[in-house]
Amino acid sequence: MDVALAPETLARWQFGITTVYHFLFVPLTISLAALTAGLQTAWVRSGKEKYLRATKFWGKLFLINIAMGVVTGIVQEFQFGMNWSDYSRFVGDIFGAPLAFEALIAFFFESTFIGLWIFGWDKLPKKIHLACIWMVSIGTILSAYFILAANSWMQHPVGYRINEERGRAELTDFWLVLTQNTALTQFFHTITAAFLVGGAFMVGISAFHLARKKHVPVMRTSLRLGLITLIIAGMGTAISGDLLGKVMFKQQPMKMAAAEALWDGEAPAPFSVFAYGDVEKGHNKVAIEIPGLLSFLANDDFTSFVPGINDVNKAEQEKFGPGDYRPNIPVAYWGFRWMIGFGMASLAVGVLGLWLTRKKFMLPPGLRTGEDEVPHLVLFKKVLSPRFATWYWIVALWTMGFPLIANSWGWIFTEMGRQPWVVYGVLRTRDAVSPHVSQAEVLTSMIGFTLLYAVLAVIEVRLLVKYVKLGPPELTEADLNPPTKIGGDDKNPDRPMAFSY
Amino acid sequence: MQLHDVWFVLIAVLWTGYFFLEGFDFGVGVLTKLLARDRTEKRVLINTIGPVWDGNEVWLLTAGGATFAAFPEWYATLFSGFYLPLLLILVCLIIRGVAFEYRHKRDEDRWQTNWEHAIFWTSLIPAFLWGVAFANIVRGVKIDEDMNYVGSLFDLLNVYSLLGGLVTLTLFTFHGAVFTSLKTVGDIRERSRTLATRLGVLTAVLALVFLIWTQVSHGDAKSLIAMVVAVVALVGALGFNLAGREGWSFALSGVTIAAAVAMLFLTLFPNVMPSSLNEAWNLTVTNASSSPYTLKIMTWCAGVATPLVLLYQGWTYWVFRKRIGTQHIADAH
Numbered sequence: 001m002d003v004a005l006a007p008e009t010l011a012r013w014q015f016g017i018t019t020v021y022h023f024l025f026v027p028l029t030i031s032l033a034a035l036t037a038g039l040q041t042a043w044v045r046s047g048k049e050k051y052l053r054a055t056k057f058w059g060k061l062f063l064i065n066i067a068m069g070v071v072t073g074i075v076q077e078f079q080f081g082m083n084w085s086d087y088s089r090f091v092g093d094i095f096g097a098p099l100a101f102e103a104l105i106a107f108f109f110e111s112t113f114i115g116l117w118i119f120g121w122d123k124l125p126k127k128i129h130l131a132c133i134w135m136v137s138i139g140t141i142l143s144a145y146f147i148l149a150a151n152s153w154m155q156h157p158v159g160y161r162i163n164e165e166r167g168r169a170e171l172t173d174f175w176l177v178l179t180q181n182t183a184l185t186q187f188f189h190t191i192t193a194a195f196l197v198g199g200a201f202m203v204g205i206s207a208f209h210l211a212r213k214k215h216v217p218v219m220r221t222s223l224r225l226g227l228i229t230l231i232i233a234g235m236g237t238a239i240s241g242d243l244l245g246k247v248m249f250k251q252q253p254m255k256m257a258a259a260e261a262l263w264d265g266e267a268p269a270p271f272s273v274f275a276y277g278d279v280e281k282g283h284n285k286v287a288i289e290i291p292g293l294l295s296f297l298a299n300d301d302f303t304s305f306v307p308g309i310n311d312v313n314k315a316e317q318e319k320f321g322p323g324d325y326r327p328n329i330p331v332a333y334w335g336f337r338w339m340i341g342f343g344m345a346s347l348a349v350g351v352l353g354l355w356l357t358r359k360k361f362m363l364p365p366g367l368r369t370g371e372d373e374v375p376h377l378v379l380f381k382k383v384l385s386p387r388f389a390t391w392y393w394i395v396a397l398w399t400m401g402f403p404l405i406a407n408s409w410g411w412i413f414t415e416m417g418r419q420p421w422v423v424y425g426v427l428r429t430r431d432a433v434s435p436h437v438s439q440a441e442v443l444t445s446m447i448g449f450t451l452l453y454a455v456l457a458v459i460e461v462r463l464l465v466k467y468v469k470l471g472p473p474e475l476t477e478a479d480l481n482p483p484t485k486i487g488g489d490d491k492n493p494d495r496p497m498a499f500s501y
Numbered sequence: 502m503q504l505h506d507v508w509f510v511l512i513a514v515l516w517t518g519y520f521f522l523e524g525f526d527f528g529v530g531v532l533t534k535l536l537a538r539d540r541t542e543k544r545v546l547i548n549t550i551g552p553v554w555d556g557n558e559v560w561l562l563t564a565g566g567a568t569f570a571a572f573p574e575w576y577a578t579l580f581s582g583f584y585l586p587l588l589l590i591l592v593c594l595i596i597r598g599v600a601f602e603y604r605h606k607r608d609e610d611r612w613q614t615n616w617e618h619a620i621f622w623t624s625l626i627p628a629f630l631w632g633v634a635f636a637n638i639v640r641g642v643k644i645d646e647d648m649n650y651v652g653s654l655f656d657l658l659n660v661y662s663l664l665g666g667l668v669t670l671t672l673f674t675f676h677g678a679v680f681t682s683l684k685t686v687g688d689i690r691e692r693s694r695t696l697a698t699r700l701g702v703l704t705a706v707l708a709l710v711f712l713i714w715t716q717v718s719h720g721d722a723k724s725l726i727a728m729v730v731a732v733v734a735l736v737g738a739l740g741f742n743l744a745g746r747e748g749w750s751f752a753l754s755g756v757t758i759a760a761a762v763a764m765l766f767l768t769l770f771p772n773v774m775p776s777s778l779n780e781a782w783n784l785t786v787t788n789a790s791s792s793p794y795t796l797k798i799m800t801w802c803a804g805v806a807t808p809l810v811l812l813y814q815g816w817t818y819w820v821f822r823k824r825i826g827t828q829h830i831a832d833a834h
Binding site: 070123 | 544547551574603807822830
């Protein structure tokens with residue numbers, strides 16, 4: 001059979017497509033849930049209307065987004081059984097448990113309280129309604145934790161033994177699976193990266209409105225919140241990325257060697273800035289390097305030895321038998337760089353934005369007040385600032401995509417960098433596919449999902465654009481007088497619902 | 502009772518929860534075409550399930566996740582074996598979820614009409630296919646000695662399983678009609694009650710044939726009891742519906758679903774997925790289950806989480822307990 005259309009290849013493509021697509025929505029959902037909850041908290045505490053309008057605006061975008069996150073997530077759970085049944089048989093004893101925990105503890109939480117939040121504006125007292133969005137936020141974060149614990153087990157299997165008789169891996173220490181350093185650092189890294197997405201989203205859209213001098217009070221607040229989120233998340237992503245990198249150097253030396261295109265081990269090992277090489281022969285033709293930096297990233301020591309791709313491949317051949325244990329090196333190498341590059345670029349845009357707005361003089365000239373004037377920066381303010389502001393709005397708009405690209409490449413790197421293993425050192429991907437699912441079946445589902453996802457992407461983007469342009473809603477009498485008892489006030493039983501589908 | 506038996510019961514409970522809850526929201530989806538006369542009435546129907554359908558669907562995710570963890574072999578055989586029907590269900594659930602959320606977000610007539618068609622079909626198709634799938638599980642399918650399904654799609658389409666599909670479709674629609682009459686006011690409430698009667702009679706006829714067929718070919722004394730409960734509850738639901746006691750009628754249509762699911766699982770036990778090729782190749786609670794350690798952890802988790810879930814999901818129904826009618830639907834999108 002043609003390898004390009006073999007069920008395994010198709011199943012891998014399908015997994016890649018559905019996962020990357022699903023993960024465009026996940027980080028935005030995680031971060032926007034928390035940011036919306038934060039804004040609603042500000043409204044409840046201060047009573048300032050701009051916070052309520054901001055809550056409604058970002059909340060609506062959050063809902064458009066989460067709908068897609070939820071429905072594309074269903075596919076992920078069932079795909080293991082459909083396309084990877086031998087994987088499911090082999091690791092279900094371990095991998096299934098965090099998945100079931102995720103459903104029982106996180107999904108129920110998230111989906112029930114989101115219904116209460118959407119429809120509860122006129123049914124719940126202010127503080128209980130606020131608690132609902134926090135519950136949703138907690139649900140999204142718990143869900144991320146359980147799924148990352150499951151994924152971390154694939155990166156670094158712990159707390160198990162192989163049962164030869166049943167031909168499978170069995171769990172021996174669930175606590176270890178949940179708390180191993182791979183799981184904790186991956187969680188830290190993924191959550192901070194998620195807030196990078198949400199921060200950039202908020203900055204970009206606020207910039208869009210501010211550039212047009214519209215909805216200024218709401219968008220000024222949102223811009224600030226977005227910038228601060230972007231910066232904290234950016235620093236968090238860098239720190240957690242460094243920690244995760246060190247963990248990976250120890251647990252998956254092949255992945256990190258591939259990420260650096262370091263063919264032969266060196267002490268000290270350099271960090272590669274750009275490389276172009278021959279994958280078959282195993283060497284680089286062009287390489288621009290920073291001496292010693294890789295040693296430092298791996299081991300906190302500028303002179304230490306870091307093993308290369310050829311070393312690890314040889315070691316694995318001795319351990320697991322003949323074969324090629326190298327992942328797709330260009331994908332790992334460039335995936336790693338795009339992840340870091342786009343992540344860092346987002347952080348830079350955040351820092352620049354915060355510096356520019358530190359005295360609020362980024363506001364378009366007509367909207368500035370006396371307190372926004374910055375006397376000691378006359379040159380900047382008079383000559384550069386007006387143009388610079390326009391530039392910044394455009395840059396901010398583009399930056400919305402940066403963390404999404406960084407997130408996607410991060411996952412592609414993590415997952416493809418582990419190949420040919422599906423569970424590192426334990427189970428190979430080729431041994432994980434469903435043995436009796438036909439090429440036609442996988443092809444049908446791959447094409448089906450891809451087309452469906454493409455259509456939905458267009459619909460979702462159009463809707464987001466529509467609601468972004470519409471801006472924050474005006475408040476009504478009902479918005480400012482939330483009910484005082486659960487189930488709503490009975491004064492007027494025929495009053496239309498505050499929210500209806 | 503060993504832990505894998507406990508988990509067999511818990512999986513049955515999760516499917517019962519799923520069919521009870523999503524059963525009525527599938528039914529309401531189907532009713533948007535059968536019952537509603539105009540867009541406002543369609544919206545009344547959609548809004549009766551608006552705050553809860555998402556939470557209902559999680560019962561399926563939990564049933565799937567729990568099967569993966571407690572009976573990995575069952576999960577693997579079932580989902581790789583019933584590949585195309587499952588694909589169709591997943592596609593429906595994707596479109597359905599988006600349809601609820603997006604239908605009202607644009608004012609254009611065509612946009613809204615398209616999503617309304619989507620809601621109808623994506624409620625009807627899974628309601629039918631789940632019946633087909635479960636009937637096939639009870640009937641037994643071609644499973645080889647390596648626990649792999651080796652039949653084709655056409656092996657899944659037989660008279661018994663198609664009848665099973667019709668039973669779940671009509672039963673869920675009936676359950677949905679009873680729910681609608683419980684949750685609405687005015688004209689639509691009266692009409693849904695009338696429709697529920699007709700659907701209930703149709704369901705009773707189909708279900709009786711299916712359940713007797715199941716009992717005769719696979720049943721024992723315990724499944725007979727479950728079958729009797731299902732039939733009596735269905736008749737009771739019809740009776741209370743005629744008497745205008747909607748709450749009781751809904752409770753009993755729920756009991757019908759629970760008893761029918763119980764019956765299917767009782768006819769299965771101790772198998773989880775029997776092989777039609779050779780009895781020795783049946784998947785059973787013992788050869789398909791996880792290790793005792795995993796089952797123990799899962800039992801703890803389910804023991805703590807399930808009561809909480811029931812509590813807060815129940816609370817949701819309490820918060821949104823008021824009936825709605827066309828007057829509650831605002832014009833704004």
